[in-house]
Amino acid sequence: MTFIPPVGRVSAVNTAEGIYHIQTEFALRPQPRVTTTVTFNGRVVHKDNYPCKPEILAEESRDLLEAILNDQHKKVKESIQKQKGDIVSKTEKPSTPDKSQQAEIIRENLSKIKGVKEILTLDWESLKRPAKFEQSLLSTTYENLVAKVLNFALEIQNQSRLGNIKEAKGVWQNSPFLILGNLSPALALFLQPDVDFSTVQTPIQLVLAKYYAE
Known part of the structure; x- marks a missing residue:
């Protein structure tokens, strides 16, 4: 059965400096890995690589792979929020549209x-x-x-x-x-x-x- 990569994760952290974009995705080459990239003003300012064993490609490991994607993305996002501060969390949140x-x-x-x-x-x-x-x-x-x-x-x-x-x-x-x-x-x-x-x-x-x- 052909392996179908999981959908990546994308989010943004709005800081006083500007917006940090965070993207996490799974890659097969040169070896299976989960990569999270942080960009600021169009430049890569941080990158994390989480190597995975080939067994992660098995269908029964799909939930584990999704969990790794979520976990890595969440950790990097929380790290950026802690280091740079999140304007949204420090100021009054705008009213949410219906x-x-x-x-x-x-x-x-x-x-x-x-x-x-x-x-x-x-x-x-x-x-x-x-x-x-x-x-x-x-x-x-x-x-x-x-x-x-x-x-x-x-x-x-x-x-x-x-x-x-x-x-x-x-x-x-x-x-x-x-x-x-x-x-x-x-x-x-x-x-x-x-x-x-x-x-x-x-x-x-x-x-x-x-x-x-x-």
Whole structure:
């Protein structure tokens, strides 16, 4: 079975100096490892490497690998907060927008990412009931495609221990698409033809990290 790397972790710490961006991801080469990189003003200012044994690639070790990713990311983030101070924790927190406002802000920021062609809003409650997929879509441009992908994703979910759908992606007529099922409402992002997922993955995670901080 082909090994599928876990999704990385991205977050940011807002300090008096500026914003520190933290990214944790798993790499296979030159050896399996979890790497956490801290950037400030576009420069790498810190990097941690956590070597992993080859056994971590086994399916039964998936939960352990996810735990290592979370733990390493959390440790580095807390270290930055302790050393540099987190403005958000030291000042009065701004009022949190309601869910509808938050969803619109997220959608607007995602639409600004280079390579994103169109974004569809999906009714997540309806998406949990396969028979109502098509009625849940607010746009008909890619209705049949999205319905088929989500039906397939839910079938996998129902037959596995992975829980709710977090992300699904594919390519249709040379246009890559990405479904973000962990949002409320869920979103389907369609990219420009020939745009690689890897070029938008980090910008997407940065947008989400800003509004769904740990």
